[in-house]
Amino acid sequence: MEVTSPEQESAGPLTRGCQWLKALPKEFCAKVMGIAKMAKKLGQDDPRRIIHSLKVGLALTLVSLFYYFKPLYDGFEDSALWAVLTVVVVFEFSVGATLGKGLNRMLATFVAGALGIGAHCLATLSGRTAEPILIAIFVFVIAAIVTFMRFFPRLKARYDYGLLIFILTFSLVSVSGYRDDQVLKMAHQRLSTIIVGSCISVIVCICICPVWIGEDLHNFVAANMEKLGNFLEAFGDEYFKVSEEPQSNVNKSFLQGYRSVLTSKSGEETMANLARWEPGHGPFGFRHPWKMYLKLGNLTRECAYKVEALNSYLNSKIQTPAEIRGKIQGPCEKASRESSKALKELASAFRKMVRTRSAILHIASSKTTAEELKNLLKQSVWGEADVLEIIPAASVASLLLEIIECIEKIAEAVYELAKVASFRNRDATVLPERPDLLHQGAVQQVSDIDMLHHVITIAE
Amino acid sequence: MEVTSPEQESAGPLTRGCQWLKALPKEFCAKVMGIAKMAKKLGQDDPRRIIHSLKVGLALTLVSLFYYFKPLYDGFEDSALWAVLTVVVVFEFSVGATLGKGLNRMLATFVAGALGIGAHCLATLSGRTAEPILIAIFVFVIAAIVTFMRFFPRLKARYDYGLLIFILTFSLVSVSGYRDDQVLKMAHQRLSTIIVGSCISVIVCICICPVWIGEDLHNFVAANMEKLGNFLEAFGDEYFKVSEEPQSNVNKSFLQGYRSVLTSKSGEETMANLARWEPGHGPFGFRHPWKMYLKLGNLTRECAYKVEALNSYLNSKIQTPAEIRGKIQGPCEKASRESSKALKELASAFRKMVRTRSAILHIASSKTTAEELKNLLKQSVWGEADVLEIIPAASVASLLLEIIECIEKIAEAVYELAKVASFRNRDATVLPERPDLLHQGAVQQVSDIDMLHHVITIAE
Numbered sequence: 066m067e068v069t070s071p072e073q074e075s076a077g078p079l080t081r082g083c084q085w086l087k088a089l090p091k092e093f094c095a096k097v098m099g100i101a102k103m104a105k106k107l108g109q110d111d112p113r114r115i116i117h118s119l120k121v122g123l124a125l126t127l128v129s130l131f132y133y134f135k136p137l138y139d140g141f142e143d144s145a146l147w148a149v150l151t152v153v154v155v156f157e158f159s160v161g162a163t164l165g166k167g168l169n170r171m172l173a174t175f176v177a178g179a180l181g182i183g184a185h186c187l188a189t190l191s192g193r194t195a196e197p198i199l200i201a202i203f204v205f206v207i208a209a210i211v212t213f214m215r216f217f218p219r220l221k222a223r224y225d226y227g228l229l230i231f232i233l234t235f236s237l238v239s240v241s242g243y244r245d246d247q248v249l250k251m252a253h254q255r256l257s258t259i260i261v262g263s264c265i266s267v268i269v270c271i272c273i274c275p276v277w278i279g280e281d282l283h284n285f286v287a288a289n290m291e292k293l294g295n296f297l298e299a300f301g302d303e304y305f306k307v308s309e310e311p312q313s314n315v316n317k318s319f320l321q322g323y324r325s326v327l328t329s330k331s332g333e334e335t336m337a338n339l340a341r342w343e344p345g346h347g348p349f350g351f352r353h354p355w356k357m358y359l360k361l362g363n364l365t366r367e368c369a370y371k372v373e374a375l376n377s378y379l380n381s382k383i384q385t386p387a388e389i390r391g392k393i394q395g396p397c398e399k400a401s402r403e404s405s406k407a408l409k410e411l412a413s414a415f416r417k418m419v420r421t422r423s424a425i426l427h428i429a430s431s432k433t434t435a436e437e438l439k440n441l442l443k444q445s446v447w448g449e450a451d452v453l454e455i456i457p458a459a460s461v462a463s464l465l466l467e468i469i470e471c472i473e474k475i476a477e478a479v480y481e482l483a484k485v486a487s488f489r490n491r492d493a494t495v496l497p498e499r500p501d502l503l504h505q506g507a508v509q510q511v512s513d514i515d516m517l518h519h520v521i522t523i524a525e
Numbered sequence: 526m527e528v529t530s531p532e533q534e535s536a537g538p539l540t541r542g543c544q545w546l547k548a549l550p551k552e553f554c555a556k557v558m559g560i561a562k563m564a565k566k567l568g569q570d571d572p573r574r575i576i577h578s579l580k581v582g583l584a585l586t587l588v589s590l591f592y593y594f595k596p597l598y599d600g601f602e603d604s605a606l607w608a609v610l611t612v613v614v615v616f617e618f619s620v621g622a623t624l625g626k627g628l629n630r631m632l633a634t635f636v637a638g639a640l641g642i643g644a645h646c647l648a649t650l651s652g653r654t655a656e657p658i659l660i661a662i663f664v665f666v667i668a669a670i671v672t673f674m675r676f677f678p679r680l681k682a683r684y685d686y687g688l689l690i691f692i693l694t695f696s697l698v699s700v701s702g703y704r705d706d707q708v709l710k711m712a713h714q715r716l717s718t719i720i721v722g723s724c725i726s727v728i729v730c731i732c733i734c735p736v737w738i739g740e741d742l743h744n745f746v747a748a749n750m751e752k753l754g755n756f757l758e759a760f761g762d763e764y765f766k767v768s769e770e771p772q773s774n775v776n777k778s779f780l781q782g783y784r785s786v787l788t789s790k791s792g793e794e795t796m797a798n799l800a801r802w803e804p805g806h807g808p809f810g811f812r813h814p815w816k817m818y819l820k821l822g823n824l825t826r827e828c829a830y831k832v833e834a835l836n837s838y839l840n841s842k843i844q845t846p847a848e849i850r851g852k853i854q855g856p857c858e859k860a861s862r863e864s865s866k867a868l869k870e871l872a873s874a875f876r877k878m879v880r881t882r883s884a885i886l887h888i889a890s891s892k893t894t895a896e897e898l899k900n901l902l903k904q905s906v907w908g909e910a911d912v913l914e915i916i917p918a919a920s921v922a923s924l925l926l927e928i929i930e931c932i933e934k935i936a937e938a939v940y941e942l943a944k945v946a947s948f949r950n951r952d953a954t955v956l957p958e959r960p961d962l963l964h965q966g967a968v969q970q971v972s973d974i975d976m977l978h979h980v981i982t983i984a985e
Contacts, residue, residue, distance in 0.1 A: 103677065104677075117672065118672040121669060122666065125664050126661045132657075143704075149696050149700060205585070208581050209579050213575065217563065232585070232613050236613065240592050244603075330791075331788065331791040374833075377831075456902070456916075457923070460920045463917070463920060
């Protein structure tokens, strides 16, 4: 609201009311425009969101045909509503989530329905008075036990929804049995409508522009490595730049990209859990080693913690004077550049799912630079400088050394994953350090990890 | 399976079958025992899990009374199943989650039901042939729009479930209308059974040993501060201990407690979102500033990243020789001890929701030590030592200085939160540096944050 001037305040309530009404559409328009802009941005960021929304509409329209066509409706009657309900609840953004929910729902409905019928039969044997008491006890015990089972971490990760539907179906079937004698028919109708609903969801989800969560996880892990690479690429220049305008915070957002890596753990775990439901698709086999992505993600995060420490030296109050920094500038810049290249090569090869050794050369080169740097530090390059002023630059150098070690571990994890997931072999990069290995036969026999260790040993 | 000896292999298939059968129960018993142990551990870790399971059983038994008692059943007939369904789906571990889901479900059912009836009426006006086409278009459009709305971050955080139920109810009501003329009755029954189910869930959830997620968040944030405090308490001794047995990795698990803080972000955000649904309870008012907990959590995590960097020096390959480390041992140990005490005091006061200034003294003391440490470093305490060997110890010292700055920010956030959430005032800690402030009146007027800044300025 705008500030009212004294003149406005002295005006009558009618005038003020009119002004308020005039202001209202303006505010309303501004809000609507804000929402529209937000929606546009959401759609542009990931157009699959728009497609997903249309897919949900389509699946619901398809399932509602069970109401419109008499022959279909006669098969299910009012139970057709379960099919509609299933589509709404089961249809998720990714194939993995939809399949996981659909399979959970179908299996849980089947098992719990059978158990519910059993409980109902057992209860009816005991006479009309004892029946509700017995059913109530059954429901209480089963609900309590299965609810507790939902706390088991392994069950929670993959079968949480199934356990919920188990409680639901068991209660519905056994309790309804008290008023409805056709329990068997009811359980059967519920199961078949749920199968129909789940199948429609899964088919629409897979057949129209499917969103594979496994692919998302793959790209996410690769993107995280790239983000660290981007930081390291820019870091050298940024740190050793003679900062004449220290207030230039304008275009430093590219240095902050790595921050999302720090908190990526829970997202990765969710994706890996869902990806395990997905069938083989494209380059990803059915038993693709999704668990190894978590290991790779953890190593990337370890590296990100070190990058975070490095970043704090960019904005630190205590800075090493430029002339002292200059003494280690060469190897530091090279180490940061080479490790950035290594990370980016790893990320790019990983993203394309090829086994290429191009990253090994950069790792070897960064290791050599690390040795240079260590030697430089040993030679008391600092002269008579104040130790307090040396510390930041020295810490930066030592962090770079640690980051190189981290990247080595990441490379090992990438090569191991590439081996287990049988990424295709693209090249036998020329490794000038060991020409004897370059005969076609020898290259085939030497694994990437051996090669990594070998080259790095030479570099050291 | 045990390895079969040659004698066993020469035995007949019957004998082997018997042995296999004998082995089976053993394996089965071992598995069952494993599961029982896991269940026992889950129950012991958080006994509220057992209570929650029993509560779900109770709520389901209560809602199934609608089937057993004729007068209740006559009111709802078969729609009573919606009440059972609602209890299963809405009943969550915490009050916040249950209330959020219940309110979302009731509100969404009401709005979507009304809209569904409107759509049905509009469609019937157009004749029997056009009706299904018109309804199908409505369902498609509404489902697509609302599904897209679920991607808006703000709506997703609080109203995701409501939007899902909106699609569900709208589809059910408008589509069923084609076969069932009593749409109004159906919508009314659905709404009232859902209200009954939600209310039973909420009442059981709140009245029997309620689990307040806000309280959990409060304790979680306090525990995270304590974990960092524990690390810092142990760090000084651990780092400066003359390591005669470097392999003593036996009892270092207490040093790893802080690691869970690094990945606590998503958990905190979920809890804060759910806590906002909770009514005032105990010391937490209705509009308790849950958002500020996120800020405090972020600061704690920033500190944890630095602690992670500190931890890497504990196990670093390159170590500063003990005699050089000894030169900064005194102030470093004091800084780590005092900052640990400050964090623990802050955590303890925060946990008890009291405003006490005891932490300020420790922060001031750690600031003084930090200055000592800086002076020590300036005096070239290292002598003729190799710079490469100095770096680790110097980095440790500089990290400790940064951690002290972090703790200062945490203290500010805690005091700000205490002010906004009106924690009760417990004491006016004796601050020998400014006796003039200790008159009752003056102490009341000076805010904790002013005091913090004031004491720290003196310390510097």
